[in-house]
Every structure is written in C-alpha cells, then in structure tokens.
Amino acid sequence: MPSGAKDIRLTELKDTVSQLNTTTSTQNELIRSLQAKLKEHAEKEAKKDQLIENLQAQLEYLKTKMFGSTSEIRRGLFPGQMSLFDFVGEEEKKQYQIAMPDAAEFPKEDLLAFEKDILGVYVSGHPLDEYMELWKTNITARTTDFVPDEETGKAILTDGARVTVGGMITNKVLKTTKTGKMMAFVTIEDLVGTVEALVFPKDYENKRDLLIQDSKVFVRGRASMGDDAAGKLILEQVIPFDSLPKELWLKFADKADYDKKQKQVMELLKMEEGQDTVIIYLEKERAKKILPANWRVCANRTMAERLYPVIGENNVKLVEKGLKR
Numbered sequence: 186m187p188s189g190a191k192d193i194r195l196t197e198l199k200d201t202v203s204q205l206n207t208t209t210s211t212q213n214e215l216i217r218s219l220q221a222k223l224k225e226h227a228e229k230e231a232k233k234d235q236l237i238e239n240l241q242a243q244l245e246y247l248k249t250k251m252f253g254s255t256s257e258i259r260r261g262l263f264p265g266q267m268s269l270f271d272f273v274g275e276e277e278k279k280q281y282q283i284a285m286p287d288a289a290e291f292p293k294e295d296l297l298a299f300e301k302d303i304l305g306v307y308v309s310g311h312p313l314d315e316y317m318e319l320w321k322t323n324i325t326a327r328t329t330d331f332v333p334d335e336e337t338g339k340a341i342l343t344d345g346a347r348v349t350v351g352g353m354i355t356n357k358v359l360k361t362t363k364t365g366k367m368m369a370f371v372t373i374e375d376l377v378g379t380v381e382a383l384v385f386p387k388d389y390e391n392k393r394d395l396l397i398q399d400s401k402v403f404v405r406g407r408a409s410m411g412d413d414a415a416g417k418l419i420l421e422q423v424i425p426f427d428s429l430p431k432e433l434w435l436k437f438a439d440k441a442d443y444d445k446k447q448k449q450v451m452e453l454l455k456m457e458e459g460q461d462t463v464i465i466y467l468e469k470e471r472a473k474k475i476l477p478a479n480w481r482v483c484a485n486r487t488m489a490e491r492l493y494p495v496i497g498e499n500n501v502k503l504v505e506k507g508l509k510r
Contacts, residue, residue, distance in 0.1 A: 298399075312353055313376050316401065316426060320376065323403055323429070323508045325349045328378040331408065331416035344410040349508065350418065351375060351403040351426070357396055362386060371396055371420070373404055382406065382418040392423045401426040403508060429505055431461045433484040435492065436500040439469035446495055451480075453491050459483030 297312050313320060326348035330341040342348065352375035360368050366386035373380050382404055384396065395402065405422040435450065437443040443465065454463060454476075461484035463476040482488060484503055492501045 311376060312399075313401065317376070319426060319429070319505060320351045322505070323349065324351045324375075326408075328352065328373065328375050328380040331380045331410070331418070332378070333414070340410055340416055342408040342410060342416060344408060344416075346408040347405070348408055348418070349403055349405045350380060351401075352379075353401050354396060354398055355379065357398060366390075367393075369393070369396060373402075373418070380415070380418055382420045383409070384420045388420055392420075395423040395425060424508060427485070429507065431484040431506060432504040433461060433463045433482060433488065434466060434502040434504060435463065435496060436466045436468060436502075437496065438467075440467055443467060449495050450492065453488075453495065454480060454482050456491070457483040457485070457488045 352373045356372040358370045369384040403424040407419040410416040465474040
C-alpha cells in the first residue's frame with residue numbers, strides 16, 4: 186500500500202476512534218444523569234412516605250381525641266356500661282392516656298417541594314423567599330423580562346442584551362448534538378416566573394457540576410429574543426448563591442474583651458475554612474483588623490451560630506458582598 190494511502194487510512198482510523206470515544210463519553214453522561222434522577226426520585230419518595238406515616242399517626246390520635254376509642258363509642262350506645270378503668274384512680278389513669286405522636290417536622294423546603302409535586306404550585310411560600318434581598322441585589326433582569334407584553338408584543342429585554350438572572354434550577358434536559366457532544370436546556374425559576382437557559386457543549390462541559398436540580402444559582406449570559414413566545418438565555422456563567430463572597434464581622438467591647446475570647450474564637454474559625462474574610466472590630470477603640478488570608482473561613486449561618494455563645498448574637502454579622510458588575 187502506498188505511503189499516502191496509509192496516511193489516509195491512519196487518519197480515518199484516528200477519526201473513528203475519536204468519534205467512538207465521544208459517543209462513549211456522551212452515553213456515560215446520560216447514564217450518570219439518569220442514575221442521579223433515579224436516586225433523587227427515590228429520596229423524594231422516601232420523604233413522602235415518612236410524611237404520610239407521620240400525618241396518619243397524628244390523624245389517628247386526633248380521631249381518638251374527638252370521637253373516642255371504639256370502646257368509648259360502645260359505652261355511649263349502652264348507657265350504664267362500665268370498664269375496668271372506671272375502678273382506677275385519676276393518677277393511674279394518666280399512665281394509660283394516649284400521647285400525641287412525636288412526628289418530626291419536615292424542613293420547609295421539603296414541604297414546599299411536596300406542594301409543587303402534588304399540587305403543581307407552591308401554597309405556603311416559595312423556596313426563594315429567604316433569599317429575597319440577595320436575589321434583588323444581584324440580578325439585572327427577571328424572568329418576566331423575557332416575555333413579550335400582551336399589548337405591544339415586545340419584551341423588556343432586547344436580543345443580545347447581557348443580563349444576570351437568579352433563581353432555582355427546576356428542570357434540566359440533555360441533548361446530543363450532531364457532533365456527538367452534550368448540551369443542556371435548563372429551566373430557571375425565580376420569584377415571578379421561569380426562563381429557559383441554553384447551555385452549549387463547551388459551557389456544559391465546564392459547568393455541569395453546578396447545574397444540579399433544585400440548586401439556587403445566578404446565571405449570566407445573553408438574551409436570545411427570537412420568534413418564540415418567550416425569549417431564552419444563552420448561559421455563559423453560573424454562580425451558586427452560597428458561593429458569593431462574604432465578610433464575617435466580629436465585634437468586641439474593647440481589646441481586653443478580644444484578648445479574653447481570642448483563643449476560643451480562633452478555634453471556632455478553624456472549623457470552617459473557606460474564601461471569606463474575617464474582620465475584628467473593637468468598639469471602644471473604634472478599630473478594625475482584617476485577619477490574614479490563612480484565616481479565611483466559609484462564612485455561613487452554621488459558623489455564625491457557633492460564635493453566638495462566645496461573643497453574643499448581636500456581635501456576629503455576615504455581610505454579603507454581591508456579584509461583581
């Protein structure tokens with residue numbers, strides 16, 4: 186076989202192997218996505234079963250309290266009928282009283298998820314309610330800005346506008362392109378509506394670990410206002426709510442107060458290493474000290490609650506720095 190023909194054959198074989206590798210990678214991604222969805226579904230079903238079990242136990246208790254047990258109902262039908270408990274003293278009767286089942290209360294987000302799953306809408310609140318201020322501060326557009334006005338037929342956003350939206354990922358659909366690569370269609374829900382974000386293969390490959398169902402994220406990208414009923418968002422950047430930079434401010438009455446509590450405070454700071462800055466403020470001296478980079482922490486609610494007993498709840502403050510414009 187001539188040298189040129191061999192080279193062509195070798196190139197064809199390399200291309201075939203490359204396509205097979207890409208196809209295998211795509212199939213593995215689909216399998217992982219399916220497995221994750223099955224696991225998530227199983228966990229939700231287990232939580233639902235536990236909730237139903239708790240509610241049934243409480244319902245049985247309330248029915249007994251309101252209508253009485255079977256024996257009590259029977260006694261009402263046959264006046265004068267007595268039971269062994271009628272001969273027992275009041276103190277002893279208390280030992281046989283039925284107690285309300287101690288059913289653990291589910292986290293608010295789980296209950297809201299059940300409402301949406303069963304009723305199709307949130308009833309008692311919204312998963313983003315507690316993030317209202319954070320959301321308002323960092324977005325430049327709402328999902329309703331992608332929807333054309335009924336009268337004018339025009340949306341607030343124009344095609345190509347660069348925007349930041351924030352919300353919760355409520356759905357993700359994976360597609361395979363003609364070249365065998367993966368892309369995704371992600372639904373972002375905020376407090377006023379939803380918008381579909383298109384994630385092209387290169388961006389999906391780099392950001393897929395952040396595109397998790399129910400995760401709360403800010404998404405930056407370009408508005409695509411085509412002929413569809415509502416515009417779409419071309420995703421370029423994903424920032425989880427909990428990854429926004431923060432400052433942890435710790436206030437002390439004076440330097441003596443700081444010296445007294447310093448060791449205990451530093452031990453607690455070691456427990457939550459991260460990227461957030463810690464600032465010490467001495468009220469009497471009106472002085473502040475920014476701790477060096479090796480003392481940066483993950484400034485979250487858990488960290489703050491650990492510090493409350495040591496320096497007081499009013500002396501611990503988390504300051505959100507927000508997204509860089």
